Amino acid sequence: MPANPTKDLATPRWPSDIHRMTTPEVIPPYRLVRGTRPMLLSIPHVGTHIPEALRGDYTDIALELADTDWHLDRLYAFAQDLGASVLQATHSRNVIDLNRPPDNQSLYPGQVTTGLCPTETFRGEPLYRPGRAPDAVETARRLDTCWRPYHEALTIELARLKALHGCALLWDAHSIASYLPRLFDGKLPDLNFGTAGGTSCAASILERVTARAQGSGCSSVINGRFKGGHITRHYGHPAQHVHAIQLELCQSLYMNEASPFEYRPEVAARLQPTLKAMLEAAADAVMAPGH
Secondary structure, eight states: OOSSTTSBTTSOOSHHHHHHHHOTTSOOSEEEEOOSSSEEEEETTOOOBOOHHHHTTBOTTGGGTTTSOTTHHHHTGGGTTTTOEEEEEOBOTTTOOTTSOTTOOOSSTTSOOOOSSOSBOTTSOBSBOTTOSOOHHHHHHHIIIIIHHHHHHHHHHHHHHHHHHSOEEEEEEEEEOSBOTTTSSSBOOSEEEEOGGGTSSOHHHHHHHHHTTTTSSOOEEESSSOOOOHHHHHHOBGGGTEEEEEEEEEGGGTBOSSTTOOBOHHHHHHHHHHHHHHHHHHHHHHTSTTO
């Protein structure tokens, strides 16, 4: 076990990290800070980097990065003080979506959604110039250079936390514009909890989490339009003492939803105590007997 479990992965800890972290011209696909409590905060869509070699393939709309889960690293900055491990992506979801399965199977059959290497925005606008969308070879390259390293780090960190504590809680953090008529009707609830229809997390843990949202003034729903993406569905195994919750936030709770997508600290400050209370409840609940 590392002597300092909270040290950032800027110091390589596995052979697979060494090339990524010591090649100066390559931005690593993730950042990981290890914590001391049995909780991992995953932020797979906060990245904004698009490699220079790819930028010419994208439309001007694509380069606005409107579908980014903006500023979640700042919104959840308190997580490290709680002792949580924090894993966040560096590359844009317009390059590859870390919350989609590697075979690109739809998470919501019959509903409009975006794929592993998205070709359009949530609003249906093209991301690529004509003839420039990634082919199978390019998709495989992005899987190897971005998708697999993130999931390798996620897998290893969950295993470390479980080895230390006998259990682990994965909190997959997301945010989205409040109004997206192409994806859902009307305004989205403020807090959208997803546990893959109740299969990725014990109901008693989710109940303790959602109880902390009561009285916050935020509307909420459980397993509504967003039931949890690939990360929640793949890594949440309550029978193995690993629980996963996805929280999809309305971006109006903490930022301006129009370009240039500014963070609003005075608004975010009203939300952060609720988020902090929910994460604390999750970390405590996962350690309770029976979980």
